[in-house]
Amino acid sequence: MATPSIDLLIRRLDSTGSLSAVERMALGCLEGTPVSVNARTDFGRAGDRPRCVHVLLEGFAYRYALLPEGKRQITFFHIPGDILDLPALFLTTIDYDLCSVVRSQLLAIPHEAILSLFQEHPQTAHLFWRETLIHAAIFREWMIGMGRRQALARAAHLFCELIVRMQAVGLADDHAIALPLTQADLGDALGLSAVHVNRTLQELRGAGLIKLTRGRLEAIDWDRLCEAADFDPRYLHEHQIGPGAARSL
Amino acid sequence: MATPSIDLLIRRLDSTGSLSAVERMALGCLEGTPVSVNARTDFGRAGDRPRCVHVLLEGFAYRYALLPEGKRQITFFHIPGDILDLPALFLTTIDYDLCSVVRSQLLAIPHEAILSLFQEHPQTAHLFWRETLIHAAIFREWMIGMGRRQALARAAHLFCELIVRMQAVGLADDHAIALPLTQADLGDALGLSAVHVNRTLQELRGAGLIKLTRGRLEAIDWDRLCEAADFDPRYLHEHQIGPGAARSL
DNA sequence: CGGGAGGTTGAAATCACTCAATTAGAGTGG
DNA sequence: CCACTCTAATTGAGTGATTTCAACCTCCCG
Numbered sequence: 089m090a091t092p093s094i095d096l097l098i099r100r101l102d103s104t105g106s107l108s109a110v111e112r113m114a115l116g117c118l119e120g121t122p123v124s125v126n127a128r129t130d131f132g133r134a135g136d137r138p139r140c141v142h143v144l145l146e147g148f149a150y151r152y153a154l155l156p157e158g159k160r161q162i163t164f165f166h167i168p169g170d171i172l173d174l175p176a177l178f179l180t181t182i183d184y185d186l187c188s189v190v191r192s193q194l195l196a197i198p199h200e201a202i203l204s205l206f207q208e209h210p211q212t213a214h215l216f217w218r219e220t221l222i223h224a225a226i227f228r229e230w231m232i233g234m235g236r237r238q239a240l241a242r243a244a245h246l247f248c249e250l251i252v253r254m255q256a257v258g259l260a261d262d263h264a265i266a267l268p269l270t271q272a273d274l275g276d277a278l279g280l281s282a283v284h285v286n287r288t289l290q291e292l293r294g295a296g297l298i299k300l301t302r303g304r305l306e307a308i309d310w311d312r313l314c315e316a317a318d319f320d321p322r323y324l325h326e327h328q329i330g331p332g333a334a335r336s337l
Numbered sequence: 338m339a340t341p342s343i344d345l346l347i348r349r350l351d352s353t354g355s356l357s358a359v360e361r362m363a364l365g366c367l368e369g370t371p372v373s374v375n376a377r378t379d380f381g382r383a384g385d386r387p388r389c390v391h392v393l394l395e396g397f398a399y400r401y402a403l404l405p406e407g408k409r410q411i412t413f414f415h416i417p418g419d420i421l422d423l424p425a426l427f428l429t430t431i432d433y434d435l436c437s438v439v440r441s442q443l444l445a446i447p448h449e450a451i452l453s454l455f456q457e458h459p460q461t462a463h464l465f466w467r468e469t470l471i472h473a474a475i476f477r478e479w480m481i482g483m484g485r486r487q488a489l490a491r492a493a494h495l496f497c498e499l500i501v502r503m504q505a506v507g508l509a510d511d512h513a514i515a516l517p518l519t520q521a522d523l524g525d526a527l528g529l530s531a532v533h534v535n536r537t538l539q540e541l542r543g544a545g546l547i548k549l550t551r552g553r554l555e556a557i558d559w560d561r562l563c564e565a566a567d568f569d570p571r572y573l574h575e576h577q578i579g580p581g582a583a584r585s586l
Numbered sequence: 587c588g589g590g591a592g593g594t595t596g597a598a599a600t601c602a603c604t605c606a607a608t609t610a611g612a613g614t615g616g
Numbered sequence: 617c618c619a620c621t622c623t624a625a626t627t628g629a630g631t632g633a634t635t636t637c638a639a640c641c642t643c644c645c646g
Binding site: 532 | 594
């Protein structure tokens with residue numbers, strides 16, 4: 089397997105925007121420092137002022153917040169190719185905690201490098217901006233789920249989203265992906281208790297929609313999963329919308 | 338009262354970033370077309386490809402999504418000074434519906450005007466980018482609320498947020514603001530039924546935290562309201578954090 | 587003063603939570 | 617290769633927050 093590199097970020101940006109050869113080259117020249125993070129390790133805290141932008145090259149991570157009573161809400165799952173702390177580039181601080189799920193590889197690219205890239209190739213700034221806008225769209229979709237969808241549809245929706253996002257960076261095996269989350273993790277992302285996640289997953293399995301075993305998620309019946317989730321992938325703004333996707337543009 | 342103008346947008350951008358005199362001038366020169374929108378009117382639909390950026394100068398609006406079973410989820414409240422459809426600048430389409438609450442005044446600024454402003458004054462692009470990042474932070478905070486806070490704290494949190502945001506653009510009267518929402522609106526924003534909103538508001542009123550009558554919200558006891566809401570205003574990234582705010586930087 | 591939207595109330599139903607115990611699995615050391 | 621251990625998954629029973637349904641009230645506005 090090739091060493092994960094900046095190419096993954098390029099692939100990610102390319103899946104939603106359109107990169108000119110020049111921009112692709114400029115992006116490819118970005119220099120960063122590799123960073124390893126162990127599994128289940130916090131590597132960013134709300135209030136931190138990172139001086140580098142961190143790209144996830146390999147592994148799995150999430151953003152989360154802790155509430156006073158000890159509750160946890162996961163607000164985003166990061167897959168390879170994602171930029172973990174882009175907000176800090178313009179807001180100085182990040183306002184969420186970051187935690188790895190499995191051992192992960194990051195690439196730390198100094199803010200100055202990014203900013204001078206933007207100066208020389210203003211179009212690349214737009215690509216990064218798009219990323220933050222798409223993240224916001226994903227947040228809105230999660231809000232819709234937590235506010236108005238019940239457990240089954242909410243869980244199904246998350247699975248659809250992750251599968252499409254993984255496809256976009258070439259990390260899906262058809263409709264199967266690596267998913268190293270525990271049921272407690274899923275609960276904290278979906279706004280459900282771990283117990284209820286367990287029962288919900290059994291329903292999804294029983295309905296023949298998914299196969300979910302330790303570390304691997306497979307959509308057995310993609311179309312029916314999308315339907316159960318009320319999933320419309322347009323909010324992800326991918327160029328090529330995955331096969332069997334609900335309504336296309 | 339002065340005619341609402343682009344100054345409101347400048348005030349908004351200034352409350353979170355730092356505008357140089359030059360930038361302030363350049364922003365002030367932005368030309369736009371005034372648009373009026375009646376109360377309770379949809380003026381933007383998911384899939385639209387607006388060619389202008391719309392700034393809310395006066396009134397109140399929200400972003401929302403409709404679900405198949407007829408449910409509605411409001412994902413954002415827009416107050417004067419807000420940009421309503423900035424995502425379209427880089428994603429081409431917007432992926433949410435927009436609706437006014439009361440009769441509102443918009444300013445439509447062509448995308449080209451914005452983009453050439455960015456070209457001449459790259460720093461202004463960062464200010465707009467900040468806006469989208471702050472919106473994303475607000476979405477995350479709503480997710481935290483819907484996932485892990487119960488009705489009382491969730492409602493209190495929304496009120497705190499709106500008061501601080503209104504303060505930032507100079508539209509709050511101490512801790513009182515105009516809030517023309519119905520309980521059904523609040524329910525669809527909070528992920529609650531209108532009936533439960535009603536009961537929750539009675540609790541908040543009974544506890545002496547707020548006064549909420551048709552059209553006007555007043556925080557009677559700001560500190561206790563923040564406490565009940567577990568409200569930490571840092572996610573709003575305002576320069577001057579409101580009086581009595583929980584933990585400051 | 588009539589109409590209508592929005593607010594309020596009560597009762598029953600439901601979805602999801604908590605608590606607590608049990609089972610399954612993966613990794614470790616003997 | 618088998619105990620041992622720890623974490624995660626599973627199950628059952630009881631509880632609780634919130635929903636739904638349906639009725640009634642209130643206030644604003646024409």
